[in-house]
Amino acid sequence: MSEQPAHDSSDPERGRSGPMLDVSDLAVSFGEQSVVSSVDFSVDRGSLVGLVGPNGAGKTTVLRAVKGTLNPDTGTVRVDGEPISDRSAKAVSRLVASTPQGTSLSFDFSVRQTVEMGRTPHLGRFDRMDDGDRSAVETAMERASVAKFADRPFTSLSGGERQRVLLARALAQETPVLLLDEPTANLDINHAVRTLELVRTLVGDGKTAIAAIHDLNLAARYCDKLVLLAGGGICAAGRPADVLTSDTLRDAFDAETLVTTQPGTDAPLVTPLADRETVDRRIHVVGTGKPAASAVSTLVGAGCRVSVGVVPAGDAAAERSRDLDCEAVTVPAFAGIDDAARERAVELAQAADAVVIAGETGDGNSPVVRAGGTCLAVETDESDYTSTTHDTVPLAALPASVASLPPASERDATLPLNQSTTD
Numbered sequence: 001m002s003e004q005p006a007h008d009s010s011d012p013e014r015g016r017s018g019p020m021l022d023v024s025d026l027a028v029s030f031g032e033q034s035v036v037s038s039v040d041f042s043v044d045r046g047s048l049v050g051l052v053g054p055n056g057a058g059k060t061t062v063l064r065a066v067k068g069t070l071n072p073d074t075g076t077v078r079v080d081g082e083p084i085s086d087r088s089a090k091a092v093s094r095l096v097a098s099t100p101q102g103t104s105l106s107f108d109f110s111v112r113q114t115v116e117m118g119r120t121p122h123l124g125r126f127d128r129m130d131d132g133d134r135s136a137v138e139t140a141m142e143r144a145s146v147a148k149f150a151d152r153p154f155t156s157l158s159g160g161e162r163q164r165v166l167l168a169r170a171l172a173q174e175t176p177v178l179l180l181d182e183p184t185a186n187l188d189i190n191h192a193v194r195t196l197e198l199v200r201t202l203v204g205d206g207k208t209a210i211a212a213i214h215d216l217n218l219a220a221r222y223c224d225k226l227v228l229l230a231g232g233g234i235c236a237a238g239r240p241a242d243v244l245t246s247d248t249l250r251d252a253f254d255a256e257t258l259v260t261t262q263p264g265t266d267a268p269l270v271t272p273l274a275d276r277e278t279v280d281r282r283i284h285v286v287g288t289g290k291p292a293a294s295a296v297s298t299l300v301g302a303g304c305r306v307s308v309g310v311v312p313a314g315d316a317a318a319e320r321s322r323d324l325d326c327e328a329v330t331v332p333a334f335a336g337i338d339d340a341a342r343e344r345a346v347e348l349a350q351a352a353d354a355v356v357i358a359g360e361t362g363d364g365n366s367p368v369v370r371a372g373g374t375c376l377a378v379e380t381d382e383s384d385y386t387s388t389t390h391d392t393v394p395l396a397a398l399p400a401s402v403a404s405l406p407p408a409s410e411r412d413a414t415l416p417l418n419q420s421t422t423d
């Protein structure tokens with residue numbers, strides 16, 4: 001016979017206001033070493049908050065403090081309005097279930113027995129599981145897609161399979177709050193997406209969840225809010241699009257990134273950029289729209305110094321250049337190219353080690369500058385543009401092609417630079 005859950009997250013009668021989970025002024029240190037301090041955030045009922053940040057930032061530490069298995073130096077964690085320090089461990093485990101980061105637990109149990117452990121908080125000391133408990137276990141195994149492993153030893157499973165079993169164990173616990181420490185770390189992309197889709201469904205059903213997630217793009221796609229931990233505290237918190245900006249990511253991860261938008265959503269898409277010194281070339285991109293924007297991103301990602309133009313203001317290539325701090329020579333949309341724009345574009349093309357032509361480069365009125373010297377045409381998914389007059393390379397091969405070109409300083413001084421403005 002099971003004890004009643006402390007809270008049923010789907011109970012409409014509960015109706016308590018305020019966040020389901022509230023962390024205020026949390027500070028944790030190990031010995032002399034402060035890990036996090038002044039950590040404040042809350043998680044609304046029925047929402048998923050992603051904890052993101054570099055290795056060692058304190059994500060697991062915060063999750064442990066929220067779960068109550070680690071005593072903070074300062075701060076209070078409230079679940080459903082009440083400090084967890086005021087509740088018994090068993091009462092907390094009926095409210096909060098968690099999955100650990102590692103899966104190297106040396107259980108000598110079957111998968112089913114492992115998942116059944118999730119029912120412990122609901123059983124009295126001498127209770128056996130009843131039909132309700134068994135049904136909770138079966139449902140949890142189905143939802144985490146591990147029912148087919150039910151009778152296998154936990155230790156015989158792969159890392160990803162174990163991770164899903166531990167998620168099933170947490171689901172069997174039937175708590176209103178779920179803490180997931182890197183739930184997708186060992187999972188292939190299919191299972192990673194399915195796991196986060198499942199968490200979204202659970203959240204849609206009223207559960208409240210926090211997940212530490214390394215993959216920023218999955219975090220952006222599935223979390224309602226992100227808390228970015230770095231440098232001993234919260235570096236940024238809020239909607240994914242507000243947290244995942246190139247500036248905050250540079251501060252938090254000491255990394256250069258390109259932040260665009262995930263196709264079909266308004267979630268940010270973070271692309272790490274390679275060391276900017278990788279391909280030390282100055283490139284002028286000619287072309288408009290997505291093909292030129294893709295060429296700009298690829299070249300900047302490879303470490304090139306890139307300029308663009310002439311392009312209409314507001315064109316995808318102009319926007320991308322602005323996002324990546326590259327110079328774009330622009331003219332108002334539908335306007336012809338004025339002399340100043342033409343001169344500047346030619347100047348940039350002349351100074352470049354190479355000119356890359358990407359996509360549309362002109363049909364009468366379209367802005368275009370053609371330059372001689374070393375000139376490559378690039379094929380992208382969005383364009384079937386190929387050149388009969390220049391070497392054509394696939395986008396993915398562009399950095400390598402550019403790297404193989406001689407820098408302008410070594411170029412034959414007599415090579416003419418064609419400054420005509422039509423193609």
Ligand SMILES: Nc1ncnc2c1ncn2[C@@H]1O[C@H](COP(=O)(O)OP(=O)(O)OP(=O)(O)O)[C@@H](O)[C@H]1O
Nearest residue numbers: 030035053054055056057058059060061062101212
């Ligand atoms: N029990 C402990 N004793 C001493 N130091 C610890 C202990 N647990 C964690 N730390 C340290 O606290 C810091 C934060 O660790 P934590 O595991 O919370 O980081 P994390 O953000 O989860 O990292 P990762 O992304 O690598 O999993 C690290 O420097 C870690 O070495």
